Amino acid sequence: MLRPRLLFLLALLQVFHATAISGSSCRCLYGDPCWPSQSKFDKLSAQVSQPLLFPTPAAQACYTSPDSAECTEAVAQWGNGNWRANHTGAMQSPNFETFTFSNGTIEGCYLNTTLGLPCGRGSVSVIAVDARSVSDVQAAVNFAAVYNLRLAIKNTGHDYLGRSDGRGSFMLWTHNMKNITVHPSFTPAGAPTNESYEYAITLEAGVQWHEAYSAANDAGRVLVGGASGGGSVGAAGGWIQGGGHSALSASFGLGVDNVLEISVVTSNGSYLVTNAYQHPDLFWALRGGGGGTYAVATSVTYRTRPSFPVIGAFLSASINTSSLTPNAALSAAFTELVRITPQLTDQGWGGYSMFKPSNSSVSFVIRYVVPDSSPESAAQANATMSAYLTHVQELAANATQAGDSTVVQSAYTASFASWWDWYVPLFSTGESVGFNVELGSWLLPRDVVESDHEHVAETLVNIPAISWYLVCGGAASNVSADAAGINPAWRKAVVHVVGATTWSDGATLEEINAAREILKSDTAKMRALAPESGAYYNEASPYEPNPAQAFFGSHYNKLRAIKAVYDPINLFVVTEGVGSDEWDDSLTCRK
Template sequence: MVSFIAAGLLLTALSVASIENIPSKHGKAPSSAQDRSLAAASCKCYPGDACWPTATEWSSLNTTVGGRLVATVPLAAACHDDQWARYDNTTCTALQNSWVDPETHYLSSSSVMAPFFANQSCDPFLPESAQCVIGTYIQYAINVTSADDVSAGIQFATKYNIRLVVRNTGHDYNGKSTGSGTLGLWLHHLKGISISDWSDSHYTGKAIKLGAGVQGSEAYEAADAAGLQVVGGECPTVGIAGGYTQGGGHSALASKHGLAADQTLEWEVVTGTGKHLVANRQSNTDLYWALSGGGGGTYGVVLSMTSKAHLDTATSAMNMTIFASDTTQDAYYEAIEYFHSTLPAIVDSGAMAVWIFTNTSFLISPITAPDVPVADLKTYLAPFETKLNELNITFTSYYAQFDSYLNSFNAMFSPIEVSIAQYGGRLIPRSVVENNNTALTQAYRDINNLGGQFIGVGVNVSKAVVGDVYNAVNPGWRDAVIHTVITTPWSFEAPWSEMLANQRLMTNEMLPKLAALTPNGSAYLNEADFRQPDWKSVFYGTNYDDLLAVKNKYDPNHLFYAVTAVGSDHWTVEDDGTGKMCLA
């Protein structure tokens, strides 16, 4: 019996041997030792293959990393009669009631918040008799505490030809931090935070160094205590230094300071060859450039990130709600069209807007305006409120001014549920809003009527805002005024085939309506359709080839794989139920 750490606690009730023999989602395994050997030549080694490490070899890795190897036990094991536990109705009911809360998942070394990529491997909403297998969850995770742990994981994955992923909280719409037969490098407990003075030829001011496991709320509180504000996500449980910043990272502070990737000063990273490097604008500059907006989980394993920290300011905010039932559909969408026309002036003031709408309701939730007096914010919204009155649309609104960014954030942002939707997206240039707004509104209306729901993010992250930066942010961000997110609702009670149909609807019918208005356009790679046909240009713009060169330099063996990440087409992932990864 081998001891492992699970969610920070010792787990001694499960042997490595029992883990390595768990079947895939559909229980499939190669039919013979000869088949397994042949498969391993061009594919990653998979549980059941002859090349899969023995219990002794996993135990050796566990010793190397100080007993911090975590053997995956699916989070919902208590909802099934399985090899881990018998069905427990009380525990299972509690899990079902909290499954949409990020806190349920981010303390786990293996759980993911995107239900499509969990693939019903161990679904708490399926009957007690349904399967509970590791399936698309990672097989093991190293609870990383140092660069040595990462290097040990890289060496082990290389030696045994095992798929390797980087993970923190599991906040991940596109399944980048999971996969069948995978060893995970789990960075969640790298919680170091320090604030210092920074000075070089590009930036002089306060800086904050964040361990890779630091979540937004932790960074905001540390910054606030020092009279500062830092750029992070609207969901406070998202890690800042991981895929969020590495993918670009929009924020309620984006129109004031730029994207998260625009804040980066330095990265501490372990490369695909196991080298422990520091990357900034003076050394390993190409890696610094790629990590700052070129996508996460593919160039190396980030241990920490140092970013700009800005002096805190008073922050005003507002929210608003209207309902389509109070008026006609034509008037309702006329109001939405008018709101979009006001966005350039709003975001140019330094404010950032979030709004949500279906064909039944429209909510601004919220607009955040750092260093903008609340009286000025009311002035920016006055034309929209006047338009609503002219259309005889009833609305409720709330305005407030707070003495700090953190107080505004805590008061105005609601908890964000997970596992409730599938996602797609498109960046809408300012020119479309200014010159083709009616057609844009019609596209939104058509998509709403197909069942799509929208989250709008209004920002100005142009070069005039971000100043002196050097990064791989998708150039489409620089003239965008709306990041449009399309969601289709996820239901754990609905047939799996219906959820797959919703995904196809996203790819084949919804997103093309926006693409037609934004030819050669862009999308935010962290909140986009993982089946985007032309993802290289849409997610990375003109940066893709240069990013691939960085990938090939620092990860020459393409050890790191993530869905739609730079270089991901080096591999294919089987859709036959095994999820096995093979050379393309």
């Protein structure tokens, strides 16, 4: 116990020393005189289980060795989330690998080498600890604290705010912490012996959802978790610390409602097991108060449920259009979906629907699921959804008769023996990353949707690439707003609405900013529907006018106070995170 405390004191001395020399409290970046010497990194290397890593941009091989197997692999796997997660220098969205200088110049390393631009490091971290154990994490955290380094914590790089890297930073890479433990009976540390949970599952920091789901399914259990192509999102890091929405949230609550215990390493190197009985304040903050802010999560223990049959709902419709917005038939289909959303979430329906513009067409896709837990409730849920899908088909048929080009490729419900059987065909493969993207989102309360669904639909349907996610409401609303650190807006929300903007590699800052202005405008329209609500921190705009309120709501001050207790040296600072407003835009120097 003495060693972490000693290193913590050394870290404080280092911060005070840097302040005395520079006159300001700034992080030490690569290239600065304060950057640790090679001998100091050698000492760190001797303390950890793996050689230190030197992250490089994912496309670098195509510049240094264009005919190499590494370049061929990069081209083939560029949109594969699991490949990108395995690459220390890759973010899931490559725009977050770039860096923009004050003169507007953008440094990056684009896969498209024909642009004639050099391959630069951009925001990719300089050196990394490949953590495989708690002691590795402690060594990395202590090193960053002692030398006052800008610390980036990364598992997969699934991050729409760019919190997993940073120009000139030192990275803690948790991706290879892959242990999974299924407990036939689990009692949280410090809990009464009669409090136990059957088949809880403990996931180390690097476990991804495809690995977690497979392990749970092998045990005949189901987890409340996230969905992405290939299941590449991390299951025990930023997802849960941001709140964690799921297609099962309407039935079983959000991710934060299904956590039993979180183990962490704090900025003084201490290893803590947090739950309702030990460090409950930190446990509260870690459940929705934002990743990379309070401590480094080394493992998370979730409750599970016995496997159950489900009903899936599927819709695929499209129109040919040059406006990138739906026509009257699809607009009417979306309006009806908005109207029945509160009923759907009450029945336990969850999942994902979106309008996706592509070239000269717009598609409308639904992928929903509901537990088939009892014959009566399942029949009611199936009847509601089947009636809606029939309505969409009728709208399309009428549009076709009127000379429109609306086409419904599929619209049906189907029974599955298990949630796993629904999930695998939809999400076990797929490429949904590897392109430049920024998001804007908003949580719409139930009363707003119920009181004026037509206005909600009319506002949103004219936003290209709008997504309507049924990942809240239902059981997620039947939890006290103060039960966890997550934004209280989640407890009133019935739907999570997401918009996006994209741009091509090599775009100028002026072109990118033009795309951002559209996103800002679209997000403002969402926000105006329910100004007192909030946004999902993990899928949100980096341009929220009041990020503290949007992402954390009335919990912000309590979260800031908890951070002060467990991270008094402010080692953990991320974009728009709690306490980040006390730093400059680069998160390098205190204001």
